Amino acid sequence: MNSEELMQRYVAGERDFTAINLNEAILPGADLSGAVLAGAFLGGANLRQANLRQTDLSGADLNGADLTQADLSGANLSDAILDGAVLEGAILDNADLSQADLKIANLAQATLSSAELYQADLSGANLEAADLSGADLSISDLQQANLSDAALEKANLSGANLEGTNLQGTILEGGDSSLAT
Incomplete structure (x- = not known):
């Protein structure tokens, strides 16, 4: 299936695209809200400014995907591979990113308020200037991450690995950083 066929089927009412292979897909600005893309292969896909609200991307491979300014509010990205993905300015409020692979991902200025990053x-x-207020970052690996100027008010950092993390200008008020290493 290609990008055009996916959009035609979505517009026709189909929502389940489990394990679909759309590596390198070109879908900027696409509206796939509420779609099921669990286990999908979207490595290197262009999803800039896409509407992916409430989308199930659990276990999806988004390695190196461009999700700049995409709306992923309430999306399920648990166990997803977002290694090297670009999520600059993306909206991930209330998204589930538990056990997700976000190594070297660019989340600068992203909004992750109340996101699940367990x-x-x-x-x-x-994560420069990212909004992580109320986010659950417990037992997460933040080694060598850039959290400069990030907002972490009321965030849970218990058990998180912060070794070598840049926290310059970070706001930690009211958060739980107990046991953070």
């Missing part, structure tokens, strides 16, 4: 791998990720 046991997520954010090592080397760029």
Whole structure:
């Protein structure tokens, strides 16, 4: 299936695209809200400014995908591979990113308020000026991550690995950083 066929089927009412292979797909600005893309292969896909609200991307491979300014509010990205993905300015409020691979991902200026990042791998990720207020980052790996100027008010960092993390200008008020290493 190609990008055009996916959009035609979505517009026709189909929502289940489990394990679909759309590596390198060109879908900027696409509206796939509420779609089921669990286990999908979307490595290197262009999903800039896409509407992916409430989309199930659990276990999906989005390695190196461009999700700049995409709306992923309430999306399920648990166990997803987002290694090296670009999520700059993306909206991930209330998204489930538990156990997701976000190594060296670019999440600069992303909004992740109340996001679930339990046991997520954010090592080397760029979270500069990201809004992580109320996010659950417990037991997450933030080694060598850039959290400069990030907002972490009321975030849970218990058990998180913060070794070598840049926290310059970060706001941690009211958060739980107990046991963070």
